[in-house]
Amino acid sequence: MNDTATRPLVSTEELARRCADPDIAIVDGTYHLPTANRDAAAEFAREHLPGAIRFDIDDVCDPDSDLPHMLPTPRLFGEKVSALGISNRHHVVVYDVYGMQSAARVWWMFRVFGHERVSVLDGGLPKWRAEGRPLTDAEHSPVAASFEAGFVPDLVRDIDAVRHTLESGGAQVVDVRSAGRFTAEEPEPRPGMRSGHMPGALSLPFTDLLEGPHRTYRSADDIRARVIAAGIDPDRRVVTSCGSGVTACAAALGLYLIGREDVAVYDGSWSEWGGRDDTPVVTGP
Numbered sequence: 001m002n003d004t005a006t007r008p009l010v011s012t013e014e015l016a017r018r019c020a021d022p023d024i025a026i027v028d029g030t031y032h033l034p035t036a037n038r039d040a041a042a043e044f045a046r047e048h049l050p051g052a053i054r055f056d057i058d059d060v061c062d063p064d065s066d067l068p069h070m071l072p073t074p075r076l077f078g079e080k081v082s083a084l085g086i087s088n089r090h091h092v093v094v095y096d097v098y099g100m101q102s103a104a105r106v107w108w109m110f111r112v113f114g115h116e117r118v119s120v121l122d123g124g125l126p127k128w129r130a131e132g133r134p135l136t137d138a139e140h141s142p143v144a145a146s147f148e149a150g151f152v153p154d155l156v157r158d159i160d161a162v163r164h165t166l167e168s169g170g171a172q173v174v175d176v177r178s179a180g181r182f183t184a185e186e187p188e189p190r191p192g193m194r195s196g197h198m199p200g201a202l203s204l205p206f207t208d209l210l211e212g213p214h215r216t217y218r219s220a221d222d223i224r225a226r227v228i229a230a231g232i233d234p235d236r237r238v239v240t241s242c243g244s245g246v247t248a249c250a251a252a253l254g255l256y257l258i259g260r261e262d263v264a265v266y267d268g269s270w271s272e273w274g275g276r277d278d279t280p281v282v283t284g285p
Contacts, residue, residue, distance in 0.1 A: 085142025114150025
C-alpha cells in the first residue's frame with residue numbers, strides 16, 4: 001500500500017499483504033440499526049479479522065447528547081482512540097460486516113479529527129470471508145497509544161447550518177436514506193420520528209453507489225453518472241444526511257471517489273430533524 005494516506009479505499013488483496021504491518025490499525029466499525037436486533041460486540045468476539053480492534057460508534061461519541069452517536073469533542077476522541085492503541089502514526093483501515101454501511105462513519109470521524117491516514121476495506125468482512133481469508137475469535141488487548149486529535153469543522157454540519165444551507169442554496173443537501181423513507185412510504189426505524197424529508201433535499205440512496213454481493217463501491221464514472229441522474233451537481237458542494245449520520249458518511253466516501261473531498265455530513269441527520277416539531281418536513285417525491 002504505497003501512499004495510502006490519501007486513498008479512501010483499500011482492497012482485500014492489499015490488506016492481506018500488509019495486515020501484520022505494525023503501522024496499520026485494523027478496525028471493525030460495525031454498527032447495526034436498532035431494528036436489526038443484532039449485537040455487534042458479540043459478533044466481533046466470535047469472528048473478526050486477525051489483529052482487529054472494535055470501534056464502537058456508540059461509545060466513541062458525545063455522552064451528553066440525546067441523539068445517537070453524535071461526534072465527541074476532539075479531546076474525548078483522542079482519549080478513546082488512544083485507549084484502543086491507535087496513534088497518529090497509524091494507517092487506520094476500517095471494515096464492517098455489511099461490506100459497506102458503517103465503516104465510512106469511522107473513516108469520516110478520523111478525518112473530522114484531523115487524521116487523513118484512514119481507509120475503508122472495500123467489500124468489508126463479506127468479501128474477506130468469501131475469498132477464504134483468515135478470521136479469528138482471539139482476543140486482542142491493545143496497548144495504549146497517544147493520539148492527538150485536531151478538528152476540521154468544514155466536514156460537519158449542525159442543524160442551524162443545515163437550515164441556512166437549505167434557505168440559501170449555498171450547497172446541495174443530499175438525503176441518502178432509502179427512497180421509501182425519503183417519500184414517507186416506509187416508516188422510520190426509530191420510534192417518534194416523523195416520516196419524509198427536508199424541503200429542498202435531494203434523494204440519493206447510498207446503496208446506489210454500491211454494487212455486487214459484497215457491497216463494494218462502483219467505479220468513479222458510474223458513481224458520477226448516478227449522482228448526476230439524482231439531480232446533484234458533482235461540481236458543487238454537498239451536505240449529506242441519513243437516519244443518524246452513519247450512511248451519510250458512506251455517501252460522502254462515494255463522492256470523495258469522484259473528487260468531492262469536501263463533503264460535509266449533517267451529524268444529527270433525520271434523528272434530529274425528524275424528531276423535532278420545529279423543522280419542516282415534506283412527504284412524497
